[in-house]
Amino acid sequence: MEQTALFYLGSRLNHSCESNSHYTGNRIPGKGCHVALTPIEEGALITTNYLGDDAMMSTPMRRWVLSSQKLFHCECTRCMRPDETRVVPCPGCHPRVSNGGSWTLPPDLDIEGARYISPSRAADEWYCEGCARTWNADAVFPGVGELSGMDMENRVERVVYNLNKELDANVETSYSQICELLQLAAGVLGMRHWATVKMLDIQTQFLIGTPGDNRLQLEENSQTMWAFCGTAHVPPSYLLTSFLCTPTVLASDGGDVKSEILTRALVCRAMLVSEDFQATDTSVLQRRFYVPLHVSIAAAHLTKAAEEAMSSGKTGEAVHLYHGALLLEPQNAQILSKWAAALREQGRLSEADSIAIHCEQISQLRVSCE
Numbered sequence: 390m391e392q393t394a395l396f397y398l399g400s401r402l403n404h405s406c407e408s409n410s411h412y413t414g415n416r417i418p419g420k421g422c423h424v425a426l427t428p429i430e431e432g433a434l435i436t437t438n439y440l441g442d443d444a445m446m447s448t449p450m451r452r453w454v455l456s457s458q459k460l461f462h463c464e465c466t467r468c469m470r471p472d473e474t475r476v477v478p479c480p481g482c483h484p485r486v487s488n489g490g491s492w493t494l495p496p497d498l499d500i501e502g503a504r505y506i507s508p509s510r511a512a513d514e515w516y517c518e519g520c521a522r523t524w525n526a527d528a529v530f531p532g533v534g535e536l537s538g539m540d541m542e543n544r545v546e547r548v549v550y551n552l553n554k555e556l557d558a559n560v561e562t563s564y565s566q567i568c569e570l571l572q573l574a575a576g577v578l579g580m581r582h583w584a585t586v587k588m589l590d591i592q593t594q595f596l597i598g599t600p601g602d603n604r605l606q607l608e609e610n611s612q613t614m615w616a617f618c619g620t621a622h623v624p625p626s627y628l629l630t631s632f633l634c635t636p637t638v639l640a641s642d643g644g645d646v647k648s649e650i651l652t653r654a655l656v657c658r659a660m661l662v663s664e665d666f667q668a669t670d671t672s673v674l675q676r677r678f679y680v681p682l683h684v685s686i687a688a689a690h691l692t693k694a695a696e697e698a699m700s701s702g703k704t705g706e707a708v709h710l711y712h713g714a715l716l717l718e719p720q721n722a723q724i725l726s727k728w729a730a731a732l733r734e735q736g737r738l739s740e741a742d743s744i745a746i747h748c749e750q751i752s753q754l755r756v757s758c759e
């Protein structure tokens with residue numbers, strides 16, 4: 390039976406595109422819970438996320454959804470930062486090529502080696518340190534026919550958004566249609582733009598349920614999605630289904646899963662489980678999400694992976710890994726201080742400061758107990 394509820398206090402929480410709490414209806418039967426996602430300082434505003442998975446979208450798209458559905462213009466901390474979900478290869482360093490009347494990114498562009506740029510906050514401008522030039526949206530996104538580059542980005546974003554809503558509503562879509570749209574997004578927006586990553590997520594969900602050997606494609610998709618979560622500050626739990634299922638599929642043939650992929654999946658699972666079930670017992674993780682039994686999950690595992698990510702300059706990925714480790718060991722002051730350092734490295738100073746305060750409180754608590 391479907392049930393509806395109106396929450397007297399919960400309905401009054403303000404929105405933030407990077408909220409410090411998460412709503413769940415799974416924890417206590419008959420009650421809605423707002424669970425802290427990060428240490429919250431006394432007196433600080435408690436925020437929630439009205440967008441759900443759509444919070445992975447670009448600032449203009451999030452603001453469009455919020456203003457059309459919730460009737461306000463969002464000015465949260467994330468909306469006021471440069472938009473890390475519209476990161477594209479520089480048009481100067483990687484000139485677009487002609488492709489049957491339209492312009493696209495070079496097909497042989499090495500994703501890892503490409504020079505990516507993100508738009509400034511005030512003006513919609515992308516600056517490249519490589520060629521020391523500033524580009525506007527019309528130069529960054531190649532136009533097609535009458536459509537300018539900016540129109541083209543907006544059109545692809547809306548099509549991806551609508552397709553995702555249709556899939557949520559169980560509207561039938563063919564796999565070839567998904568591949569076509571993915572190809573379009575990748576060619577126009579590149580592999581670090583949220584709309585392309587959303588299409589990879591959709592493709593992954595299709596492949597997970599499709600027989601045949603899709604392992605190579607799944608592994609590739611998973612790596613690109615994980616890299617996006619790192620650079621765009623988007624929690625991997627927004628791409629949950631893909632991350633939850635991919636390693637299980639990869640391992641199902643008795644093959645070894647690369648520990649990197651497993652680590653990512655464990656972070657996502659730990660995030661989901663701790664948010665919704667508050668389980669720190671790893672046997673719960675194994676039972677609930679069919680983690681291969683030979684794998685034991687420990688905060689130390691995630692911390693080690695985070696340290697490796699830090700030393701190779703992937704601070705965004707390190708932030709997610711430390712967060713996952715903390716969800717398994719919430720009172721570990723050592724992991725907390727490393728998480729704060731990673732956030733500081735990323736320029737997220739106020740979050741880092743509030744974690745440092747929390748960390749000090751835990752250390753003091755420990756001293757007074759001894």
Ligand SMILES: [Zn+2]
Pocket residue numbers: 405406407451463464465466467468
């Ligand atoms: Zn916002």
Ligand SMILES: [Zn+2]
Pocket residue numbers: 479480481482483504517518519520521522
């Ligand atoms: Zn450049």
